[in-house]
Amino acid sequence: xxxxxxxxxxxxxxxxxxxxxxxxxxxxxxxxxxxxxxxxxxxxxxxxxxxxxxxxxxxxxxxxxxxxxxxxxxxxxxxxxxxxxxxxxxxxxxxxxxxxxxxxxxxxxxxxxxxxxxxxxxxxxxxxxxxxxxxxxxxxxxxxxxxxxxxxxxxxxxxxxxx
Amino acid sequence: xxxxxxxxxxxxxxxxxxxxxxxxxxxxxxxxxxxxxxxxxxxxxxxxxxxxxxxxxxxxxxxxxxxxxxxxxxxxxxxxxxxxxxxxxxxxxxxxxxxxxxxxxxxxxxxxxxxxxxxxxxxxxxxxxxxxxxxxxxxxxxxxxxxxxxxxxxxxxxxxxxxxxxxxxxxxxxxxxxxxxxxxxxxxxxxxxxxxxxxxxxxxxxxxxxxxxxxxxxxxxx
Ligand SMILES: [Fe+2]
Numbered sequence: 592x593x594x595x596x597x598x599x600x601x602x603x604x605x606x607x608x609x610x611x612x613x614x615x616x617x618x619x620x621x622x623x624x625x626x627x628x629x630x631x632x633x634x635x636x637x638x639x640x641x642x643x644x645x646x647x648x649x650x651x652x653x654x655x656x657x658x659x660x661x662x663x664x665x666x667x668x669x670x671x672x673x674x675x676x677x678x679x680x681x682x683x684x685x686x687x688x689x690x691x692x693x694x695x696x697x698x699x700x701x702x703x704x705x706x707x708x709x710x711x712x713x714x715x716x717x718x719x720x721x722x723x724x725x726x727x728x729x730x731x732x733x734x735x736x737x738x739x740x741x742x743x744x745x746x747x748x749x750x751x752x753x754x
Numbered sequence: 755x756x757x758x759x760x761x762x763x764x765x766x767x768x769x770x771x772x773x774x775x776x777x778x779x780x781x782x783x784x785x786x787x788x789x790x791x792x793x794x795x796x797x798x799x800x801x802x803x804x805x806x807x808x809x810x811x812x813x814x815x816x817x818x819x820x821x822x823x824x825x826x827x828x829x830x831x832x833x834x835x836x837x838x839x840x841x842x843x844x845x846x847x848x849x850x851x852x853x854x855x856x857x858x859x860x861x862x863x864x865x866x867x868x869x870x871x872x873x874x875x876x877x878x879x880x881x882x883x884x885x886x887x888x889x890x891x892x893x894x895x896x897x898x899x900x901x902x903x904x905x906x907x908x909x910x911x912x913x914x915x916x917x918x919x920x921x922x923x924x925x926x927x928x929x930x931x932x933x934x935x936x937x938x939x940x941x942x943x944x945x946x947x948x949x950x951x952x953x954x955x956x957x958x959x960x961x962x963x964x965x966x967x968x969x970x971x972x973x974x975x976x
Contacts, residue, residue, distance in 0.1 A: 593756045593828060594944055594966045595936040597918040598765075600903060602849040606841030606867035607905065633770040640853075646911045648787025656798040656837075666792035690787045690911055697767030699758035699935050701916065702777070703788070714781060743771050753777035754788055754912040754971075 596700035601640050603694075604670055611658030613669040615645070615681035620663070624735045626706055627678040630671050630693060633744030637675025641695035643741075644668050645706070647684035687711045688727075693741055702751045706739045719750060726750050756969075758935035765931040766892050788911040789971060794837045794871060804870040806840075806882035807863075814864035816845025816883030818959040821919070821947065824876040825906055828970040832876025838966075839869040839905040840880060847886030856888050881959065887926055899926035899933065906966055913968040920946045921962065 599607075616623045626645070630638040645667045653662035665684075669677040681689070688705040707716060707727050716724050726749045729737035742749050760772035780786070807814055821840075825833040843849050843866060846858040850865045864883065872878050885900050901918040908914065920927060927933050927946070936942040944967075953961025 592944065592967050593941075593969050594915060594917055595941050596757045596915060597903075597932060597935075597945065598767075599905075599916045600918075602843075602851040602854060603841060603903065604853075605849070605851050605865065606903075607839060633772075633774075636770075638771070644914070646787060646790075646792065648790055650790075650793050654798050655792040655794055657795070664792075684787075686785075686787055688787070692911070692914055694916055695771060697765070697769075697771035699760060699762060699765070699768060699932070701914070702760075702773060703911075714783065715778075718778075744774050748773055748775060751773050751775075751777040752780050754780050754786070 598696060598699050599642055599694040601696040603642060604640075607642060607668065608670050609656060609668070613667050613677070613679050614658060615647070615664045615667045615679060616653070617661060618680070620661075620682065622683060623680050624683055624708070624737060625678055625680050626689070626729060626737045626739055627676065628738050628740040629675040630677065630695070630741045631675060631743065635745070637671070637673075638695055638743065639671055639673045639675055641671040641675070641677075641693055642668065643671070643677050644692040645679045645681070646690045647681065648686055648690065649684070683708065687713060691741075702741075702743065702749075704741065704749050704751050706737070708737055723750050755937055756941045758937065762931065762935040765935055791907055791909060791911045791913070794835070794907070796871060799837070799869060799871050801870070803868055804880050806866060806868045806880060810863040810865070812863045814844065814861050814883050816864070818881070819884050820879065820881055820953055820955065820959050820961045821902065821964060822877065822879040822953055822961070823964040823966060825872050825878065825908070825966045825968065826876060827908070827913075827968055832872070833908055833968065834872055834874045834876055836872050836909070837869060837907045838872060838878045840867070840902050842866045842882065842885040842902045843888055845883050845886050847888035858886070858888070884921070892931060897926050897929070899924040899930050904966065906968065908968040910971040912971050915966070915968055917966075918945065919964050922946055922949055
């Protein structure tokens, strides 16, 4: 009797984003890293109306909605910009990965994946051939910045997961 | 199958956005981050956020309604203290969003976004106005039936649900490719709220009831 999913549609932008939603830790937090990238469709075009949610698996000490003050939160949300880009600032997660959900107009249900910050021995990574595994690996890019693109469809389609 | 497929060509935007490979089925892992989810504190959500008719200088135009129900897990147990977010068009079918080009009036007394936490019995309750139908460009003469967008967290990231609630008897439902994307007619009907005279408040607002049932978490024996 589960309630079916429906698309988030194009008009969530005035409702779901909130102040500091992409900042799991405040600016200047020691050791903070940034995950950034773009969401791309099957034609390689940016998806300007996607909503991403990141979850590290640990609630932490900072409010998930009320971002005031110091501390660490495990949850973040970011709507994509016109160029399809998003970003999250977070403390390095305890696990080698953070869980990621992507909602968008044209997605009748979200896609879920994982952002791995390191290519470590891991049952999921180990089950994939190198080309598919590469879609789950964030690429270090400068100091404390990792690039992770989500390709919804096509040749280098991101590995999506079902639980 | 409860959920719609990714690819539903009648809804044109799915064609370039639907993944072409089926999702990889995860092996059971009690340590997986996805088996937990964010917890929201009552201090983070203002109780006034559940009244979409408040917070503006005047009353919005439209038919005042109450929308209430329970968030349940697949075993029928209530999910308390979980975040429910809603957004909707105004009574003329226009969103307070800069990309909405529908030439219908904006209402200075209505934004159309609300949120609340479920109570100890999993109940949520919003006061709002009935949204209008609106046109979209999916196909010639395409109109979305009146709907309220819902976002629900649940206990685990695997239960995360974004969906839409519809109204009973809406003549646009048979023509809507988004509603019709749900393959099982019985599952589709679970997206339609019920008019409820017990929720209705005399001389004030019509009441609609709509329960939301989240998927099981992988470690549950539901
Ligand atoms: Fe809508």
